[in-house]
Amino acid sequence: MDPLHKHVFDRLERFYDAVPRDVAGAEEHGALVLFVREGAGWPFYARPRLDATEPPSLSDVTSVRERQRKLGLPEAFEWVHETTPELLAVARSAGLSVLEAPLMVLDPSALPDPATLSEAAVRVLAADSPGLAADVAARRAVAAVSFAAAGTATGEAGPAERDAAVTELELAALDEERARIADGRRISALAGTPTEGALASGMAMRVDDVAEIAGVATLPSARRRGLGAALTATLARELLAAGTELVFLSAGSEEIARVYLRVGFRRIGTACIAEPAALIP
Numbered sequence: 001m002d003p004l005h006k007h008v009f010d011r012l013e014r015f016y017d018a019v020p021r022d023v024a025g026a027e028e029h030g031a032l033v034l035f036v037r038e039g040a041g042w043p044f045y046a047r048p049r050l051d052a053t054e055p056p057s058l059s060d061v062t063s064v065r066e067r068q069r070k071l072g073l074p075e076a077f078e079w080v081h082e083t084t085p086e087l088l089a090v091a092r093s094a095g096l097s098v099l100e101a102p103l104m105v106l107d108p109s110a111l112p113d114p115a116t117l118s119e120a121a122v123r124v125l126a127a128d129s130p131g132l133a134a135d136v137a138a139r140r141a142v143a144a145v146s147f148a149a150a151g152t153a154t155g156e157a158g159p160a161e162r163d164a165a166v167t168e169l170e171l172a173a174l175d176e177e178r179a180r181i182a183d184g185r186r187i188s189a190l191a192g193t194p195t196e197g198a199l200a201s202g203m204a205m206r207v208d209d210v211a212e213i214a215g216v217a218t219l220p221s222a223r224r225r226g227l228g229a230a231l232t233a234t235l236a237r238e239l240l241a242a243g244t245e246l247v248f249l250s251a252g253s254e255e256i257a258r259v260y261l262r263v264g265f266r267r268i269g270t271a272c273i274a275e276p277a278a279l280i281p
Contacts, residue, residue: 005268008105009083011246013050015210016078020044023176027067030060032077034067040172045076048084055086061094074275081270088272096274102257103269106236106247110264114233117262118226120199122191122234127182133169136177139188139201139215141165146201146217152255155220159196162219187211187238191218191231200227204235209245216249233263 020026020035024044027034031052035044046064048056061077068075077096079087080103091098114122125135144165149155169177180186184206191200202216213235218228232249239247250271251257257267 005082008246008268009080011210012080012103012248013048013083015207015212016047016080017050018207019205019212029063029067031056032060032064034064036071036073040170041176043073043076045078047078048087055084056090058090058094061090061096065094077272077274079272081272091272091274095277097277099252099273101250101252101271101273102254102267103250103271104248104257104260104265104267107264107266108236108240108247110266111236111240112233112263114230114237117233118191118230120191120193120225120227120230122189122231124234124238125181125188125190127178132178132181133174135190135198136174136188137166137169138162138198139190139203140167140169142190142198142201142219143215143217145219149220150252152223152259153220154223158219158221159199162198184242187235189231189234189238191227191234196222199225200231202228202231202235204239204247206239206242206244209243211239211244211247213239213247213249229259229262232260236263 023039023041024035024037027036028049029046031049031054032046033049034046037044065075077091081088081100088098125132129135141162145157145161149157177186177188181188186206187204189202190198192198199222200218202213204211204213213232216228216232236247249260249265251260
């Protein structure tokens, strides 16, 4: 591990461990901890235990996968390679495919004005907005359409496909969103135009003075217009204004990482995401 970044990696480990704990139970499986969500919502992952004295073993991974299958959860593992380098070979020996995503940290001095990145307007969602339910549904629909056509290439899917993908939010999910926005743990944003509606979406999760920007997505028909960069820059500015000291993200590929370079993010390592091979295209 780069000693210059060790302090940053330590802070990231504490962040990853803290994010699920207010809505999920933690089950220990050797050197791994599996977070099991309590109630409805996006399922969590397994990752290395903060207090583990040995790296995760193949039996630890097998134990977690058996538990995930029993609970009907995705067999998902996440970790930072620089912090737990041994897990990469173990995960692959277990038959898992591993996405090695560029792990990037914001250099605040390099953060541009979002208005210089795109002509589209970026709007940060407010907890007390009467349109919050529709906005959150739109954010999720944009993400669903975008991630179905991964990458940065333009495509045909656009507002019509977004509208078809909109689903009504469960009341508990909306209440959770509103509460997290209100107390500063989450920032959500939409980018778009008055005629086309929401074209890009994203969010940030914050724990104390560390935050992760995630889920940045642009409809294929609206790509190459700077929307993802402008939305990311807006989220980063909001986080810094709220007193966040460390802002980071994981890019889905080297190509996507180049978008974040324009916004002031710099690569410091690799975030690993492992799933059964058949589930990764």
